[in-house]
Amino acid sequence: MKSTDVFVEILGCPADEMHEPVNADYICPFISERCVKRGHNTRDPFPVCTLWKQSGSGVNRVPSRPVIVCPKRFFTADIVGDILEHVWVGPYDREKIEAVREIKMGKIGNVDMVVCDTSTLPVLDKFVSVELQAIDITGSVSDAYTDHISQVVMERPPKYNFNTANVHKRYLTQLIKKGYFHSTWRKKIVAVVQDFLLESIRERVRFAATNPKDENTSIVFMSYSLDTSEKDEEGYYRLKLKEVVGTEHSVLMNAVVYETPPDREQFVEAIKRQL
Template sequence: MKSTDIFLEILGCPSEEMHEPVNAGYICPYTSDRCSKRGHGTNDPFPVCSIWKYTGARENRRKDRPVIVCPKRFYTADIVGDILEHVWVGPYERNKINAVREIKMGKIGNVDMVVCDTSNLPALDNFVSVELQAIDITGTVSDVYTSHLSQTDLIRSPKYNFNTANVHKRYLTQLIKKGYFHSTWRKKIVAVIQDVLFESIRERVRFAATNPKDENTSIVFMSYTLDPTETDEEGYYRLKLKEVVGTEHSVLMNAVVYETPPSKDLFVAAIKRQL
């Protein structure tokens, strides 16, 4: 097995084309800044953008699809255009629509981006906030990265997986809080995520969907798929909008809090095993 069987993208490039990110100054092409990701046991950047998810076992093990592990990767998507088409309410002039990043939102932290209409400045009445979310991994791929830099084959297959449970716990809680704030302002917040994560969320949290442009919709999920067979004009693998689903913050909150309870009999059996 080779490192390129694990990594799809390094520092924005197809992994087979990028083995010396230090020579590129570790500059992230999506932000034009030095990569801020860190690996285990190193102070150097760990510029891995996406990793292959596998399915099956042993001789049936095969690549399923790439999973984005850095939220900055979403900046190559046409987030602004997709919001204007699927989420924005009311008329606008495209040349008056701006996007700004990292806006502080009280004690709860920042939102990654805000798309706003600047036509009535100094008044700023129409805007949509954006939260980007990638998926963390469990286990480690540090040895794979070392092999990738030295262009040597892997001694053993790495053991890693994708920590969707942590995303459910942390990201959805943040999204509900920020969604509540936006609902009080009569505004919307868009969660930009990958299709694999959105599928996981929908499997675990059953919430009613609403029209993304409805005035009561405060949270909108925009799900993208990463296509490793097609590149855009700049040579990056293409991100394609797959699904746009709206909901209300209270609906999402109730779906998260009031999940289907586990079996009481199984719970009791677990207690008995510890007696």
């Protein structure tokens, strides 16, 4: 297995084109700032944006699908334009639409971005909040990253996978809370995710979809696919909007809380095995 069978993008660039991120001072092209991610046993940034999901096992493992592991990667998408087209309610003047990042939202933390209409300032009544979510990994790719940067053959393939269970537990809980707050304001919050993650969420949590522009829709999932066969004008792989799905925070909450229960007899048998 080659290191480019593990890494899709490093510091925003296709992995086969980026072996010396230090020469770029680790500047992330998506935020125009130094990468803030850190790897194991290093003080240097760990600018891994996207990894390959593998299919098969052992020597037959092959890269099958790119999975974004850094939320800053989504900033290359036309998030504002897509929100205006698919989520925004009512007329607007595009020149008066602004996007601001990292806005504190009480004790629950920040929202990653807010798209707002500034035409009525000092009154600010029309806005949509945005949450970006990538996927954590289990295992480690640190040694493989070192081999890639050093341009040496990997001694052994790394063992890693994608921790969708943690995203379901942590991210959906936060999204429900923030969705509730936005519903009390009669506003919407958009969850920007990769198609891979939305598919995983919908497999685990069965929630009814609503029109993203409906007044009762408080949460909107906006999913993107990463096309590794096509690059944009700056040479980065292109993110493409794939699906926009609305729901209500109460519907999502009920779907999460009232999942289909596990089989009772299997649970009883597990108890017996411990006796």
